[in-house]
Ligand SMILES: C=CC1=C(C)c2cc3[nH]c(cc4nc(cc5[nH]c(cc1n2)c(C)c5CCC(=O)O)C(CCC(=O)O)=C4C)c(C)c3C=C
């Protein structure tokens with residue numbers, strides 16, 4: 161965990177007011193600084209501009225370490241090509257309102273809070289201890305003294321937000337704007353999905369270097385949603401299972417294999433344009449999504465105990481790469497392209513055609529690729545003493561119907577790895593583009609253009 165710098169919204173280190181003192185009397189300078197509405201944020205921004213030392217000198221509460229801040233605003237949402245952080249709190253929400261205005265209001269408040277939290281500020285302007293003594297604080301407080309932690313918060317819209325056709329009622333007048341490619345994923349062979357871990361009108365992916373920061377972010381967004389939306393399901397992840405930048409080392413999944421070797425990387429902008437970003441002409445009904453993407457999530461339980469009793473030969477054959485270096489079984493180094501035609505002394509291919517790598521490779525999928533950004537998860541054990549652990553698969557794609565669905569069908573039917581996997585959760589969300597400067601909330605073009 162990061163070393164404490166200063167509070168995210170509480171007192172400066174060492175400052176301990178009397179527990180019963182009203183907040184206004186405790187910290188007048190801070191309340192004056194924070195003020196109400198945009199003025200408070202502007203004052204804080206001025207504090208940042210003056211640097212960490214200047215902000216402290218003015219008594220400004222949050223000190224951020226800019227080296228650990230990922231900007232919330234930009235042409236794309238953060239948390240897609242951002243170098244994958246190590247911790248995840250993912251949450252899918254169901255809207256409990258039938259009012260379109262309520263949805264817009266929630267997205268406004270979420271966007272404001274998300275921008276603040278990614279800068280290391282409390283979710284609300286008053287912070288965990290700066291508000292009225294007889295009201296709930298506007299930040300829950302567990303991220304005080306923590307750095308921004310490279311927090312990214314990425315928002316998405318599920319098929320059920322739009323409704324229409326087989327998908328469900330058009331609750332918010334959005335059915336005509338639902339992208340063609342945004343529909344519930346089909347049933348795949350072997351799926352053992354739990355309804356309570358599937359779908360959701362809205363999606364929030366919070367990633368950070370620090371688990372407490374990611375959890376704090378989702379918790380505060382859930383608090384803000386009270387009366388408008390509620391968490392449908394959520395997933396914690398630790399240990400990224402992909403690299404999304406050439407500067408990152410390839411991590412390992414819970415099978416002990418390097419994962420993310422052949423992933424799309426932030427530096428390969430041409431490949432991202434081809435496989436990740438929705439282009440302006442992709443879907444005339446959903447021009448609001450241009451510059452965005454789609455996120456597919458699959459909670460995939462790995463039968464760890466069975467895997468751990470299988471031989472190294474079996475494990476490498478299943479994956480198609482070596483467990484040590486991650487090189488393809490056809491030879492070379494980790495970065496060497498697999499040669500699926502190369503045979504061994506017995507005349508059989510060195511990489512089994514039913515191995516995971518052979519079936520997921522672009523050559524077996526009409527050139528399809530995806531930006532994988534998944535996490536290991538361990539949710540304790542089941543009643544039989546087996547770990548409930550696996551991979552929370554997350555992938556950003558330009559078109560889930562053309563990219564994820566055929567690949568997952570092929571894997572579900574033939575992948576040798578399937579024997580060791582159980583898909584227990586699932587969802588797909590349209591991920592709108594990022595907030596331009598001056599824009600008010602994520603997804604504004606969906607509701608207003
Ligand atoms: C439908 C898409 C995919 C699912 C679901 C999936 C699950 C899954 N994968 C691993 C482990 C590895 N996957 C690797 C490569 C790889 N996997 C997919 C897609 C899905 N994986 C792709 C597109 C690729 C890249 C193929 C290529 O271009 O060569 C690898 C090899 C290393 C690497 O390139 O990342 C491993 C290992 C697990 C354990 C898992 C489900 C739990």
Ligand SMILES: [Fe+2]
Nearest residue numbers: 419516517520
């Ligand atoms: Fe894979």
